[in-house]
Amino acid sequence: MKSRNHFHTIIIGGGPAGLACAALLAENGVDALVLERSSRIGRKVCAGGVTWSGLARHLPAELIEKSFTRQHIRSALQKTVISSENPIISTVNRENLGRWMAEKASQAGATIITNTQVRAVTEKEVYTTSSRFTYDFLVGADGSNSLVRRFLKIPTTLMGAGIQYQVPGNFAEMIWHLDPKQFATGYAWIFPHGNWASVGIYAKRADMPPGKLKEKLHLWMSKHGMKRKGLQAQAATINFDYRGYRFGNRFLAGDAAGLASGLTGEGIYPAVFSGETVARTIIDPALNDLKFLRLLKKHRRHSRLLDICGINNHLAGLILESLVGALRMKIIRFNALEMGE
Secondary structure (H helix, E strand, O other): OOOOOEEEEEEEOOOHHHHHHHHHHHHOOOOEEEEOOOOOOOOOOOOOEEEOOOOHHHOOHHHEEEEEOEEEEEOOOOEEEEEOOOOOEEEEOHHHHHHHHHHHHHHHOOEEEOOOOEEEEOOOEEEEOOOEEEEEEEEEOOOOOOHHHHHOOOOOOOEEEEEEEEEEOOOOOOEEEOOHHHHOOOEEEEEEOOOEEEEEEEEEOOOOOHHHHHHHHHHHHHHOOOOOOOOOOEEEEEEOOOOOOEEOOEEEOHHHHOOOOOOOOOOHHHHHHHHHHHHHHHHOOOOOOHHHHHHHHHHHHHHHHHHHHOOOHHHHHHHHHHHHHHHHOOOOOHHHHOOOO
């Protein structure tokens, strides 16, 4: 008889990657357990952008806060607006998205335990503050500072950093501002939600330390007439140091695997898709997922472009101005910069 503390697959982390993995496993009859350290599913520092080519078209309408068929892109020398018939990017509330995904996983039969801190993992066991579980398969979906990744002794050197404020107001335009003199290899953004906007900045951590990043964001917000009084800065790291996702009977998904885009910071779609890929691989170990290989190809392309831009600000300026110009003249489409298909 199976022990109550034994699960076929234990997933550490109840974010999009872990919940997507759990739902698909449970739908296929696999006994899956999700361990989430927070008391509430879905809370995370995030701009909340989901692309049409990635996740937005698959979400129910009630999860979408605002959708944008136009994107306002600025650089040091140019301003352009690109448009599409379908929403290019929509915004979601991460907590609402998490609750929806958790409900799907639970209804499929997955077990989800919240407010549970995982203290250690071994070859066969997972230890929390109050329990011990054994597993056949282990999935690390526990973010950029992944315990499972550390257990597997996989280093992480390629990291991005993002800082945002949730600014009250009805913002009508989604804005991206690329300028290496201000933001190094990154960009500043305005992502409107219902009655507020995520206003933030992102860059490769090695190219701009967090203190400098925050200073640049404050200057940019001041130039746009945004006041920070009463607002609290929120910060998060983004792991884009991908070194594989399958390690015997142990797997990494989402940020733990380093699958966010180092160039744009896009992470929700890679998290969901990689969680599902891990589930499919556990169900069928011989799986050769061509769609996942295409995701990895885009990830490598983003990382190479980021490396080139990081050589110096002058070269980065030339590349980014060329990129904005190519978008303005419709030589390339915006989804060429997205992780979705």
